Amino acid sequence: MTTTIHARFRCAFPGFDLDVDLTLPSTGITALFGHSGCGKTTLLRCMAGLQNAPGTMTVLGEPWQTEEFFRPVHKRPLAYVFQETQLFPHLNVRKNLEFGYRRIPASERQIEFDDAVRWLGLESHLARMPAGLSGGERQRVAIARALLTSPRLLLMDEPLSALDRASKQDILPYLERLRDTLAIPIIYVSHSTPEVARLADHIVMMEDGRVVAQGPLQETLARTNNPFRLEDDAGVLLEGRIDHLDPRWHLALFQFDGGQLWLRQDDRLTPGDRVRVQVLARDISLALAEHSDQSIQNLVPAIIDQVDPDVAPGVSLVRLLAGPTPLLSRLTTRAVDQLALAPGKNVWMQIKSVALVD
Numbered sequence: 001m002t003t004t005i006h007a008r009f010r011c012a013f014p015g016f017d018l019d020v021d022l023t024l025p026s027t028g029i030t031a032l033f034g035h036s037g038c039g040k041t042t043l044l045r046c047m048a049g050l051q052n053a054p055g056t057m058t059v060l061g062e063p064w065q066t067e068e069f070f071r072p073v074h075k076r077p078l079a080y081v082f083q084e085t086q087l088f089p090h091l092n093v094r095k096n097l098e099f100g101y102r103r104i105p106a107s108e109r110q111i112e113f114d115d116a117v118r119w120l121g122l123e124s125h126l127a128r129m130p131a132g133l134s135g136g137e138r139q140r141v142a143i144a145r146a147l148l149t150s151p152r153l154l155l156m157d158e159p160l161s162a163l164d165r166a167s168k169q170d171i172l173p174y175l176e177r178l179r180d181t182l183a184i185p186i187i188y189v190s191h192s193t194p195e196v197a198r199l200a201d202h203i204v205m206m207e208d209g210r211v212v213a214q215g216p217l218q219e220t221l222a223r224t225n226n227p228f229r230l231e232d233d234a235g236v237l238l239e240g241r242i243d244h245l246d247p248r249w250h251l252a253l254f255q256f257d258g259g260q261l262w263l264r265q266d267d268r269l270t271p272g273d274r275v276r277v278q279v280l281a282r283d284i285s286l287a288l289a290e291h292s293d294q295s296i297q298n299l300v301p302a303i304i305d306q307v308d309p310d311v312a313p314g315v316s317l318v319r320l321l322a323g324p325t326p327l328l329s330r331l332t333t334r335a336v337d338q339l340a341l342a343p344g345k346n347v348w349m350q351i352k353s354v355a356l357v358d
């Protein structure tokens with residue numbers, strides 16, 4: 001049995017055609033990322049079998065669609081969570097959840113009722129009616145109901161986009177918990193950079209119905225020649241842990257494989273926490289020596305790995321390695337020339353801003 005998801009589809013509408021060939025991992029969250037209209041929802045619908053497009057789809061060794069055979073949506077063991085998934089208004093939360101659960105014979109259930117309730121924090125909401133729930137609570141019920149059908153694949157189409165910022169913040173930890181607990185692959189459509197930065201393990205970047213870049217999230221973001229131009233959002237994500245706090249200056253020391261960085265203290269941080277931080281290419285400048293007579297607190301030694309032209313004329317994107325960890329710096333091409341920056345050169349990164357991904 002193969003342990004991946006393979007999807008190849010071609011379909012054409014007036015003014016738009018989708019042409020993708022993807023191999024995705026069988027665990028974690030894969031983000032389908034791209035601007036509005038690039039075909040993310042269409043691709044998800046093809047995977048679900050809601051759109052009967054020519055192509056093939058194999059999930060963990062099981063063919064769902066071949067050139068000769070098309071398994072209809074109701075026979076695919078998948079669950080789909082939309083922007084605003086409808087709950088049954090006349091049933092309370094428990095009954096809404098049982099609806100999905102009871103459809104699956106007990107012998108085929110992979111997820112237990114109480115587990116889904118706990119993962120989504122619904123213990124105290126079971127007797128409530130949907131009309132009295134907030135948007136975020138409704139989405140948590142919708143996700144738990146989807147999980148209780150014991151899907152082999154979970155598809156989520158912008159599940160947070162109808163929520164306000166506070167509800168988004170409330171629901172993100174539940175999604176992180178699912179990512180880290182479930183053995184089910186999740187394909188997650190989004191055009192929100194912060195959401196992808198926080199949740200995804202793997203990313204598929206789309207433009208005009210085509211896949212322009214894909215791979216593990218951190219590695220893909222750290223490419224200088226990424227055809228998907230993130231422009232001002234170009235930068236990397238670092239994973240690491242909070243080493244200790246410095247209450248006097250309201251700072252927290254973040255340790256990653258390749259160095260350490262000071263972050264502004266945030267009340268939620270405690271030593272030992274594993275966190276992701278974002279460092280944008282425009283916030284890293286380079287120096288040939290370690291200058292302490294300047295205001296930037298984060299000085300990290302690195303080796304230049306690659307120098308490439310950036311989108312705008314006169315601007316370069318430099319890929320650096322701090323230990324094994326890649327970072328990006330955006331510089332003027334004149335600065336690259338004046339400092340003779342080239343692969344193999346040792347430099348000091350002066351990092352102006354490090355943001356906790358939340």
Ligand SMILES: Nc1ncnc2c1ncn2[C@@H]1O[C@H](COP(=O)(O)OP(=O)(O)OP(=O)(O)O)[C@@H](O)[C@H]1O
Nearest residue numbers: 013014016034035036037038039040041042043191
């Ligand atoms: N059934 C259809 N008939 C005609 N055109 C369609 C159909 N379905 C999708 N399209 C077109 O396909 C293109 C991609 O749409 P899609 O909804 O997949 O994009 P998206 O990346 O999900 O966008 P958004 O982020 O805005 O939801 C659009 O131009 C859309 O008009």
